Amino acid sequence: MPVINRIADFAADMAAWRQHLHTIPELEFECYKTAAFVAERLREFGVDELHEGIATTGMVAIINGRGEGPTIGLRADIDALPIPEETGVDYASTHPGKMHACGHDGHTTMLLGAARYLAETRNFSGRVALIFQPAEEEGGGADVMVREGILDRFDIAEVYALHNAPGHVDGSFYTTPGPLMAAVDTFEIHIQGRGGHGAMPHETLDPVMAACGIAQAIQTIVSRNHYALDDLVVSVTQIHAGTVNNVIPDTAYLNGTVRTFDPAVQRMVMRRMEEIVAGQAASYGVEATLDYVVGYPATINDPAKTEFAAEVAREVSGAGKVVADGGREMGAEDFSYMLEKRPGAYLFIGQGNSAGLHHPKYNFNDEIAPVGASFFARIVEKAQPVA
Numbered sequence: 513m514p515v516i517n518r519i520a521d522f523a524a525d526m527a528a529w530r531q532h533l534h535t536i537p538e539l540e541f542e543c544y545k546t547a548a549f550v551a552e553r554l555r556e557f558g559v560d561e562l563h564e565g566i567a568t569t570g571m572v573a574i575i576n577g578r579g580e581g582p583t584i585g586l587r588a589d590i591d592a593l594p595i596p597e598e599t600g601v602d603y604a605s606t607h608p609g610k611m612h613a614c615g616h617d618g619h620t621t622m623l624l625g626a627a628r629y630l631a632e633t634r635n636f637s638g639r640v641a642l643i644f645q646p647a648e649e650e651g652g653g654a655d656v657m658v659r660e661g662i663l664d665r666f667d668i669a670e671v672y673a674l675h676n677a678p679g680h681v682d683g684s685f686y687t688t689p690g691p692l693m694a695a696v697d698t699f700e701i702h703i704q705g706r707g708g709h710g711a712m713p714h715e716t717l718d719p720v721m722a723a724c725g726i727a728q729a730i731q732t733i734v735s736r737n738h739y740a741l742d743d744l745v746v747s748v749t750q751i752h753a754g755t756v757n758n759v760i761p762d763t764a765y766l767n768g769t770v771r772t773f774d775p776a777v778q779r780m781v782m783r784r785m786e787e788i789v790a791g792q793a794a795s796y797g798v799e800a801t802l803d804y805v806v807g808y809p810a811t812i813n814d815p816a817k818t819e820f821a822a823e824v825a826r827e828v829s830g831a832g833k834v835v836a837d838g839g840r841e842m843g844a845e846d847f848s849y850m851l852e853k854r855p856g857a858y859l860f861i862g863q864g865n866s867a868g869l870h871h872p873k874y875n876f877n878d879e880i881a882p883v884g885a886s887f888f889a890r891i892v893e894k895a896q897p898v899a
């Protein structure tokens with residue numbers, strides 16, 4: 513079965529929803545207009561229950577199937593990014609400095625498309641829980657929704673989600689069983705030295721040299737402390753110090769990101785970073801404090817659910833357009849919090865050639881929305897057929 517005919521019939525509606533959502537990008541938990549639009553559509557479709565205000569602007573809609581059965585969870589992220597848009601499209605962002613540069617407008621639309629079809633047809637048993645989640649990019653909205661109890665409250669047994677992928681054939685799918693995306697941690701290092709005249713360095717405790725030393729030494733965690741075949745990234749992404757060419761500043765600041773899959777590796781990085789920061793600070797005679805913040809956990813797909821989802825993807829797009837074992841990557845995703853609690857799968861859906869995710873010229877490809885909506889709908893129909 514390719515794209516579901518009934519969904520193809522309303523592809524133009526989906527493009528209109530998506531383009532409207534594109535005009536009103538909102539950040540983190542503050543997705544008020546987006547949530548209002550989604551709730552209005554869901555009421556129109558006749559969902560059986562609508563629970564709003566979860567994680568501030570998140571919501572869960574329930575559609576009852578025919579007869580008893582478990583509840584299957586489908587999730588879309590709804591938030592945007594603090595990026596000024598440069599697409600030039602006539603439905604560009606009307607919120608200055610914000611844009612849907614990660615395609616969450618498209619994810620929201622694909623789940624709305626599935627909702628409309630499932631509410632109309634109800635060719636499944638049990639229930640479906642449609643999870644619209646804010647704050648994926650920043651804030652861990654999935655974690656908040658889980659902590660607010662959605663999985664238990666709505667008795668959700670398994671969970672699925674999609675993310676669009678620029679540079680992959682439009683309407684293709686890829687995923688991988690087991691670890692798919694990395695855990696993401698951040699670190700900040702504040703260095704307190706003693707500034708002075710740039711010509712009199714012997715009278716100072718130079719925080720700039722200490723910052724350079726720490727940034728270099730941190731790289732040895734990956735190259736010298738870590739088994740070469742395990743995945744690990746440590747990137748220093750900011751160094752700030754000083755204001756003018758002839759003054760050695762008092763302070764310096766560094767931060768960066770750490771990506772891991774294995775909690776033991778993560779603990780090793782935390783320990784080595786403490787040791788390196790303390791040791792380097794002592795050697796340069798400065799004070800340095802490390803603030804290491806543990807972020808989203810690794811996204812781990814359930815192998816059986818992943819194979820099932822890949823089978824559904826093959827039905828929708830054809831076997832030649834589905835890679836079920838595509839390997840893992842060092843990006844991160846807060847759907848990991850849901851996958852920690854329930855079996856399920858996260859898949860990527862190709863959207864053809866476009867600017868990359870988080871790029872100011874990125875735009876979601878409306879052509880793939882019926883494919884994603886069909887995928888979600890068939891997940892439900894196939895997992896929970898009518899008795």
Ligand SMILES: [Zn+2]
Nearest residue numbers: 614649869870
């Ligand atoms: Zn993103």
Ligand SMILES: [Zn+2]
Nearest residue numbers: 614615616675
């Ligand atoms: Zn995203």
